[in-house]
Amino acid sequence: MLRTPLPWLAALLVAYLLVPLVAFLVRAPGQGGSATAAPGVGDALRTSLITATISTAVVTLLGVPLGYLLARSSSRTAGALGVAVQLPLALPPLMSGILLIYLVGPYTTIGQFFNGALTDSATGVVLAQCFVAAPFLVVSARSAFAAVDPAQLDVAATLGHGTLSRTLRVALPIAARGIRAGMLLAWLRAFGEFGATIVLAYHPYTLPVFTYVQFSSTGLAATTVPVLVTLGAALVVLLIADRGPARRAHRRRPVRLPAPRPPALSQGPVLDFAMAARLGGFGLAVEHRGAGRNLAILGASGSGKSATLRLLAGVLKPQAAEISLGGRDLAALPAERRGIGYLPQHPTLLPHLRVWEQVTFGVGADPALAAFWLDRLKLTDLADRYPDQLSGGQARRVGLARALAREPRLLLLDEPFAGLDAPVRDELRRLLRTVLRETTLTSVLVTHDPDDAALLSQDTLLFADGAVLQDGPTRAVLTHPAGPAAARLLGVRNIAHGHVGADGVLASGPLRIALPEAALNTPAWQHTKAPTAVAWCVQPHDVRLVAAGGTAAIVDDVAHLGPVAELLLRLGGDDGSDAIDSDGDAIDSIGHTVGHELTVTVPSGQEPEIGDRCEVDVPGAAVIVWPEV
Numbered sequence: 001m002l003r004t005p006l007p008w009l010a011a012l013l014v015a016y017l018l019v020p021l022v023a024f025l026v027r028a029p030g031q032g033g034s035a036t037a038a039p040g041v042g043d044a045l046r047t048s049l050i051t052a053t054i055s056t057a058v059v060t061l062l063g064v065p066l067g068y069l070l071a072r073s074s075s076r077t078a079g080a081l082g083v084a085v086q087l088p089l090a091l092p093p094l095m096s097g098i099l100l101i102y103l104v105g106p107y108t109t110i111g112q113f114f115n116g117a118l119t120d121s122a123t124g125v126v127l128a129q130c131f132v133a134a135p136f137l138v139v140s141a142r143s144a145f146a147a148v149d150p151a152q153l154d155v156a157a158t159l160g161h162g163t164l165s166r167t168l169r170v171a172l173p174i175a176a177r178g179i180r181a182g183m184l185l186a187w188l189r190a191f192g193e194f195g196a197t198i199v200l201a202y203h204p205y206t207l208p209v210f211t212y213v214q215f216s217s218t219g220l221a222a223t224t225v226p227v228l229v230t231l232g233a234a235l236v237v238l239l240i241a242d243r244g245p246a247r248r249a250h251r252r253r254p255v256r257l258p259a260p261r262p263p264a265l266s267q268g269p270v271l272d273f274a275m276a277a278r279l280g281g282f283g284l285a286v287e288h289r290g291a292g293r294n295l296a297i298l299g300a301s302g303s304g305k306s307a308t309l310r311l312l313a314g315v316l317k318p319q320a321a322e323i324s325l326g327g328r329d330l331a332a333l334p335a336e337r338r339g340i341g342y343l344p345q346h347p348t349l350l351p352h353l354r355v356w357e358q359v360t361f362g363v364g365a366d367p368a369l370a371a372f373w374l375d376r377l378k379l380t381d382l383a384d385r386y387p388d389q390l391s392g393g394q395a396r397r398v399g400l401a402r403a404l405a406r407e408p409r410l411l412l413l414d415e416p417f418a419g420l421d422a423p424v425r426d427e428l429r430r431l432l433r434t435v436l437r438e439t440t441l442t443s444v445l446v447t448h449d450p451d452d453a454a455l456l457s458q459d460t461l462l463f464a465d466g467a468v469l470q471d472g473p474t475r476a477v478l479t480h481p482a483g484p485a486a487a488r489l490l491g492v493r494n495i496a497h498g499h500v501g502a503d504g505v506l507a508s509g510p511l512r513i514a515l516p517e518a519a520l521n522t523p524a525w526q527h528t529k530a531p532t533a534v535a536w537c538v539q540p541h542d543v544r545l546v547a548a549g550g551t552a553a554i555v556d557d558v559a560h561l562g563p564v565a566e567l568l569l570r571l572g573g574d575d576g577s578d579a580i581d582s583d584g585d586a587i588d589s590i591g592h593t594v595g596h597e598l599t600v601t602v603p604s605g606q607e608p609e610i611g612d613r614c615e616v617d618v619p620g621a622a623v624i625v626w627p628e629v
């Protein structure tokens with residue numbers, strides 16, 4: 001028994017559409033004699049086939065650019081235009097014909113210019129068909145172009161392709177399926193057009209007009225042949241369209257790779273930039289003065305990391321920008337002339353190209369160099385594959401090979417490991433580290449993971465809400481974050497508030513930590529006077545469990561993380577001292593006996609049980625303190 005009414009509803013519509021056809025086909029043989037009563041059917045068929053094909057060609061030629069422009073523009077004019085061009089769909093075709101009379105009728109300027117040849121002629125038939133069929137093509141083309149990922153066009157720009165080349169080699173092939181569907185609809189609509197045609201061009205007869213004339217002069221029986229012919233022609237076109245282009249892989253020969261050539265090694269140029277941009281309500285201002293060749297940008301989601309890369313790539317318009325790469329000003333150049341390799345967040349391989357065609361897609365890409373990178377990135381065996389035959393990690397590697405095959409001066413990588421599982425991520429990270437070391441490439445890597453920064457950069461820039469929090473050598477940034485927000489971005493677990501007394505002792509909840517002289521001998525402390533309100537942090541692996549002489553704590557949780565166990569300790573036991581939550585803000589402990597929480601890691605096997613009492617020591621040398629502002 002069917003549990004849903006959906007099949008019934010669908011079956012009802014199918015029956016409604018097909019039963020008249022079946023009834024006609026059942027009765028048609030009995031009216032076979034009427035075939036001789038339709039002597040003009042051949043001419044009408046020819047007229048319909050020719051005019052429908054010409055109309056489809058015309059609306060395709062004009063409608064594809066219109067669909068492209070409508071899809072790419074978000075202006076109000078484009079929106080209004082998009083609605084207006086669909087008007088013929090809403091009008092009864094007869095009225096469309098009447099409207100056309102006002103444009104090309106024999107008494108209009110255009111009509112007189114052509115001596116009335118635009119009506120009652122094959123040209124008139126084409127004009128009528130174009131009017132009613134064009135919206136089908138425009139709407140299909142617009143949706144097809146709207147589905148093209150703008151990042152694919154951005155990447156093509158960074159690969160050296162100008163506007164026309166991007167349209168023809170990226171947007172058009174990707175939208176081709178939708179455009180083909182639109183062409184089919186337009187052809188069928190033109191082939192079946194009656195209302196506008198009969199007003200604008202009664203002669204020469206098209207099949208629908210011929211059928212109508214037969215019906216009104218001789219009766220139903222005389223329509224059998226024209227209806228059969230119309231059905232046959234439409235069926236043939238539908239079958240041809242349904243077959244589509246032959247499966248691409250079967251048509252192409254296997255790729256023969258040229259002998260590989262390694263990249264020429266030269267010292268990577270120094271990158272400096274200062275840029276400002278506005279994205280809707282989001283403002284971005286970022287500056288970096290490079291020391292190392294490889295920069296990592298770390299920041300929370302939505303902080304402006306990808307926007308920074310897009311500004312560097314030249315695919316996002318800045319309010320102001322200075323970008324100097326080895327002393328050369330990039331900001332004045334369009335994306336296609338910046339000589340940049342850009343890997344956006346999502347793989348942006350072109351669905352119609354095989355791996356080999358992808359990696360040689362860039363303008364000026366050297367096939368020998370492409371072959372080298374295919375080999376180095378372990379892609380040689382995949383050279384014949386299409387993107388939908390690759391895994392996520394393989395697709396990222398192809399994107400990387402494509403960027404490298406043009407020998408870029410600067411490589412921009414937007415979260416290249418996002419969404420990959422741990423082994424694939426580790427392999428790709430190792431490969432990338434090797435590539436950066438071997439090529440002396442200058443690079444900017446956007447990531448959420450401090451480990452990526454540690455492995456793949458010499459400089460790190462921390463980012464929050466569109467502004468720079470900290471910029472400096474990676475080792476210094478990772479070990480000495482400039483403030484609690486920077487520490488939080490780097491994944492530091494124990495961040496809290498407290499006071500440093502004149503004796504240099506940090507008091508925070510029940511903890512008393514003697515700070516070394518060096519911790520307070522920094523520029524940040526020069527204008528402060530004890531006792532000073534501070535924020536502070538310590539890494540879990542720096543905190544020690546001690547047998548005696550430490551701060552009392554209770555084990556609240558134990559997580560086993562392979563070689564180490566991570567403990568969540570509640571400090572102060574049950575003495576009711578001020579509590580500090582995990583974000584570092586003091587919270588009222590009235591009614592609770594919760595102490596200051598601390599996360600600690602110990603070698604696996606040495607961890608206590610949940611609920612155990614223990615004592616902890618926080619070494620002053622491992623603590624970072626920042627005066628509260």
Ligand SMILES: Nc1ncnc2c1ncn2[C@@H]1O[C@H](COP(=O)(O)OP(=O)(O)OP(=O)(O)O)[C@@H](O)[C@H]1O
Binds near residue numbers: 302303306
């Ligand atoms: N085309 C746009 N129009 C309006 N706002 C935008 C546009 N693109 C990005 N934004 C906004 O700009 C801000 C920064 O976006 P961006 O993509 O640079 O963030 P991100 O740091 O890379 O984040 P994630 O790590 O999640 O990728 C976000 O608030 C986002 O909503």
